[in-house]
Structures are given as structure tokens and as C-alpha cells.
Amino acid sequence: MTAAAPSQDVLTTDLYEATMCLAYLREGMTGEATFSLFVRRVPPGRGFLVAAGLESALDHLARLRVGPAEVAAFAAVMNRPPEELAVLDGLEFRGEVRAVPEGRVVLAGEPLLEVTAPLPQAQLAETILLNQVSHRTAVAAKAARCVLAARGRPVVDFALRRTHGTEAGHAMARIGALTGFAGTSDVAAAHHLGLPAIGTMAHSYIEAYEDEETAFRAFARAHPGPVTLLADTYDTEEGVRTAARVLRDLGLGPGCAVRLDSGDLGELARRSRRILDEAGLPEVEITVSGGLDEYAIDRLVRSGAPIDTFAVGTKAGVAADAPYLDSAYKLVAYEGRPVMKLSHAKVTRPAPKQVFRRPGLRDTLALRDEPVPPGAEPLLETVMRDGRRTGPKPSLAAARRRFEADLAQLPEAARRIDDPEPPEAQISGPLSRLTDEVRGRLERRMAALRER
Template identity: 45%
Template sequence: MSNPARSPLLTDLYQLTMLQAYFNEGSDATAVFEFFVRKLPAQRNFLVAAGLDTALDFLENLKFNREELAWLEQSGNFSPAFLAWLAQFRFTGSVHAMPEGRIFFANEPVLRITAPICQAQLVESRIVNILQQQILVASKAARCVLSAPDRVLVDFGMRRAHGAEAAMGTARSSYIAGFAGTATVLAGMRWEIPTFGTMAHSFVQAHGSEMEAFRAFALAQPDNVVLLIDTYDTLRAARMVVALSTELAELGIRIKGVRIDSGDLAGLSRKVREILDQGGCQDIKILLSGNLDEYRLRDILDAGAPVDGFGIGTSLAVSADAPSLDCVYKLQEYAGLARRKKSSGKETWPGRKQVRREFDNNGTWLHDTLCLEHESVAGEALLFAVMHNGQRVESEPLSIIRERCASELARLPSALAALDTADPGYSVLISPGLVDLARAVDRRFS
């Protein structure tokens, strides 16, 4: 069975039917496609680039296996000659992209593929599939980080993510954006992302008493004692924790924290903090979870809740308030000529493009300019070569990507960092050269 994440059949049928037609015509000149977001969701002032590593992995390993070719043959939709050609199919093109962790805005190309049109066309659906999910999560996570600075944030979203790949993407993308780690164990193994875990309510319920459950967990996990205290009575359980801390201290075991997953989280955290402090347990941390998002984080902290960290699940993994992007992958050049879509409300800017970002003398963001790749425009270039002849130029360590995103968020203008919609939003200018090219393309195809 094919690995779905790498299979070229994880695509829309029309990609293959177009390839059959291109093959019949002998059309395979160089094409340039760009992935971009037409407009930001109403709840987003910016987006965070993510998913590039997964996309490049897909491109590097793109090929049809025997099982896939046999299925295409029995479908009856494709010629024997075409299928023989597919058996040798590989991605040999180039990719330019914004590095992961970079902040970007509407109409800015995040990724550009230059390759023979059959190669560039076939990968459209999967590229959009990969980038949308990870950008959504990274952007949601970044808003949580901005809402709860200096707090430990942990990805709890695996069970509500839309499938295994989305769960892994959520762990990685949220870590890029500044989360401290994830509860998803496989992400820890694959990327060395720190993993966090406490206990479930079922563990408490399976024991004769909360104290019995707490003691058993502490003895089983002496270096990771974080106790869930809201199964029955949160405040009573907090008092049990104080009593247990003395008992465990004699065994050399320290209780690191308690987690509250229900109720009035802000109010309970204050009362629990008081109980712990009065019992001499000032070093025990308080972690909150349960239907949290960036808005609840803001409200809880604005209420003065003494919280050390948050576990964020569903809202993060599905980007609940903005679950999709108006993102597209469009042809911008073919056979050396710039191309442009003119459909009403879906017009595109033609040609190979670059994005340049300008800052003032204090490093404050001024605006971005969408321009032609080699046009002379002021500002820092945001797209770079990441793949050549179907092979990565280099692989960035996750630590570097995290540092980039932290730097971007630190420099983000305050109006954009706020949860409320910025009005006006960030300015993305269109260069004179791009405007002129669009007019020339319109005249050529009018």
C-alpha cells in the first residue's frame, strides 16, 4: 500500500487528466506557479509561513509505484504510452519560498515552483493541502503566544486534529510559533520537540480515591509529577496535593504542577494558588486546559489569574475561528511568457515575483512591496531558493526556524499583534514594474 503522504495519487483527478492532454500535445515547457493567500481571514492580521519542510519532502520523493500505475491502468482513463511515461516521473524543478517562521500577508507568494508544466501542475493539490493546514496552525499558535507571553504553551490538539498528518503538522507548526512543546509523542521522536503529559480523569476514576491515584502516578513518574485535580472537587484535591507533597518529599520526589481542566479556570487558579502557597508549595506550577484559545488566554491573564502554563487543543489543531484559507496555486508564467488570470474577483498578478519588506531606522515595519523577481525595489527580500533540480538546497534546523518566528513576532507592529482586526491593516504595495507587466499581459491576451 502506498504511503498516502507521499503518493502522487493524493491529488485531484483533473491534475492527471490535464497531464494526459499535455502529454498528447507534447506540451511540457517550463511553467512558474505561485502559492499565495488571496485575502486574510477576518480574524487574522498576519499569517506565519509553515509547511515548507513537508512540501519539499513530498517533491523530493515524488514518483509513481507499480500499484499506483496498475490502478490508473485499470481505470481506463489513461493511455498506455502516458502510463509508461508516468513510470519515469520525478520532480526535477526549482523552488523559491519564504522560510518557515516568516510572517506574511495577502497576495504575497509564499512558495514558487519552476518546472516543466506537467511536474508543476501535478503537485498543485498536494502543495495547497500541505501548506494551508500548517500555515493555519502556525498563525493560530502565534496569536496564542502573543496573548500569553512568558507562559508555557503546550499543544494538546492531536485527538481533535483532522487526521494523523494534521496532528503531526500541528505539533511542528505550533512549536515553530513559540509553543514550548506538544503532547504528541511521535512529534517528539521525529523532531525532538519537547513532550508534555499529565494524566487523564479516567486514571483518577480508576482508583479508589484521588489520593491513591495521585500517589500511584507520582511513584510511576517521579520526575514528571503533574497532577490533574478537577475530577471531583478541585479545591479539595489541591489540599490533597499539599499533604502528598510532604509525603513524597521524604522519598525525594517533587510535585512539579497541577492541571485544572474545567470550571471557572481563572477563579479556581487563584484559589488553588492560595491553598498551595499556604501549604508551603509555592514552587508547584498551575497549568490550565479545556477549550482554550487566544481570546480565553487573554481574558484569564487580564483577570490576574496566577497561571504558569496552558494546554491548547481543539481550537489550535483545527484553527477553529479561521478553519480555512482562501489560498491558491496559480500559473504566473509559461514558455517564457507571463500569464495572468482575469476571472472576476480572482485576478492574479503575472510573472515571477519577489516580496520586499521595508523598515524605518528603528526597525519598525513600514510596508511590503510585491514586485517582479529582479525588479529594483527597496527592502529586504523574503523569498529564497530552497530547491534546485529536485533537491533541497539545505535543511534548516527547527531551532533556527523557531528563532526566526520569535524575532518576527517581537518586531510585529502592535496593531498587528493585537487580537482585534487592525484597521487599517498592513500595507502591501504593488510595484510599477508589476503593474506594467499586468497591462502588457492584458493587451497580449485581449
């Protein structure tokens, strides 16, 4: 017994991980297990996924250690005396993790990561790995599509107010950085990750003053240098004219912008551009926001609207049209024996794996130890050994470069905004043969059982 507060990192798990670990440890089932975390299907409206969430997942794994306080907490929620759970004391993650680095494009069925560890350790890691990787990979795919739709124009993240909590908001800011966003409104993320912080003013700011002009001038006094003025509180064109007058009076221009947050953004951007140009402010830019996603950005860009920056929020931050992935964390080997599940549509492929990528994102899903085919590159790298990272945390900039390199290789059908078609990984001969062999063995055993 101890009075220390139990670790949130350890307790942030589905109860069944603990109940299974207890059975494993009691039975001496501590042989080496490999689990594979992958996404079964790329959701409709996505032509690819983007690996994300690995780094925070590894941070959690490194802190995964069950001590007396956590045993007491598990015992309490199981309504059992802590003594009966004593075997959990000292359980910690000391395993190996092989993973696709963040930022890489991934396809259905490809392991995002594989954990190899004594069975109870690998099991205890399940919930947190799925939680971190599924969510962030889903949002990264959405964010990447916003960047694709903007075709080189800056996209910035305004999602924090509508993400599923603050952790998800900070994750979105980081995912934006990973997928090529130009900045975030989230001060904590900007400060912590060294990202450009973006922010202007709310409608309430304008409304608090007697009129727009007074509000704009007060803002410019408080923020010497370039400012972005929100123009659509009352009447957008009038607001842009007022903004133009204030900027001209103050001798401002380059680096400044007006923001439009409602209405027909394409048409209003055109009219705003005309007003700004006629006011002699051709360098004042136009930022738009308000319910944007890749579809809206795509329409605006294709319409030729003179928009310089797209601020995306809610719909990217919650991956609104595909807010979850059909991810799985499946046992694929135990004590060297390849393992799979038979039931219904959820059949999985056995054994530890590797993904070999050829130019043009032609991928092959293979057994871990197959030789690397000529001209191919293996995607999974060893990132943790004995429960410790094998190297320093990779930089966000490196992840972003990986994303950009993979994106450039993506076939047009996968990149397009409307009805994208995800490429499919081929299955290697050895993996295909092993799948058939294990399935055959399991089916024969089930048949024998039924005849009993």
C-alpha cells in the first residue's frame, strides 16, 4: 500500500488490458509477442493516410510502469484485494517498437507500428497506442487534404476552440505543422513547438467599440506593425473600405490583411480585392475563414478567388467527415508462432511485417524479414528498444519533409479532392502463402472442434 497518487499514464487504459495482463502473468504467459497497429480501410473521401501520433505514443510508453499505487487503483476498480493483483507490480514497457515515422503517407493494412515485447507489456500498451495514433492519423489525412486543396497558398490552423478537448487542439496544431500548415492560433502549441502563431480579432472586438473604424485604429495602436483586420462584422464591403482607410492613414500595407469570415467568400474576396487595389493597397492580403475544409478551399481556388490565406478550424480539427479510423492492434505472433483472427469480415494477416515502398507509392506488404526488393525502401524503422527511444526525437521539420516527399509521389487519383482513390498495397508472395497456411490450420482445427 502507498499513499502516492497513481500514474494517469498507467490508468489511462481499457480495464481489459489489466485483466488480461493479470491472467498472463499468473499463467507465465510472458513469451515474446508482436502486435501490429494498422488501419483496415481508408475512409471514403480519403485517398491516403498520413502517419501521426507516434511521438506522443512513445512518450506514453516510456512512462508506462505499474507500481504499488497503480496496483491499488486497478484492484479498487476490480473490487479485489490489492494482494491478488500483486503480480502486476513492476510491470513496465521494455519492448521494441518498429514504426513508420510521422509524416509518411500510409495505406490500408500497412502497419503504422509494431510492438514486440513480452506479452503482458505489449498488451498493456494497446489502448494508449490506438488512442494516440488513430486520432492523429485521421486528422493528419484531413489536414493534408486542406493543404493539397490550397495548391501552395498558406493554410493556417484555427481549430482549438472546437477540437475534442485541449489535447486534441494541441495535436491539431502539431499535425498542421507536419502537413505543411503555415501557423496556428494555438498559443501553447506555437510556444511549445516553435510554430508561427496566427491571430487577428473577433467580431466581439469590433462590437465592443462604437464603430469599426475606432476598433481598427485602437488595434493598430496596440499592435504596431502589420495587422489583420476583420472586415465582416456589419457589412463586408464597408468593412474593407474602412480597413483600407485606416491602413492607408497609418502608412501600413505589406504584411497586412483583411479577414472575411462569412458570406460568399469567393465573391466577397473579389470585391475586397478591388476595394483594396483601388485604395492603392495591392499588397494588403485577403485571409478567409469560417467553416472551411478541403472541398470549400478547392472550390475557392478553382474559382480563381483572390484569396491569399485559408484559415481552417473545426472541420480539419475534428476530421469532420471521417472523425475516426477503423484501426486495430492485433496480435500477429506469439512465441514465434504466427497468429491471426478468423471471425467474419475482420480477418487479419499473421506475422510481423514490413512495408516496401517503390517510387510512385507502389507499396508491398511483406513479412518483416523478407529481403528489401531492389529500388524499394522499407517504411518501418526501429524507434524503441528495451523501452527506450533508439535516438533523439525527430524534428517536426524532418517529418514535414517526409510528408512532402511522399505527397509528391502520390498518384493523381489519390491526391484529388473529389472521390479520391487510395492506392492499395500489394501482398508479397511469402506473406500471402503464410496467411493461407495459418488460415487453413485454424479452419481445420475449428472443423475438428465442431465435429466433436
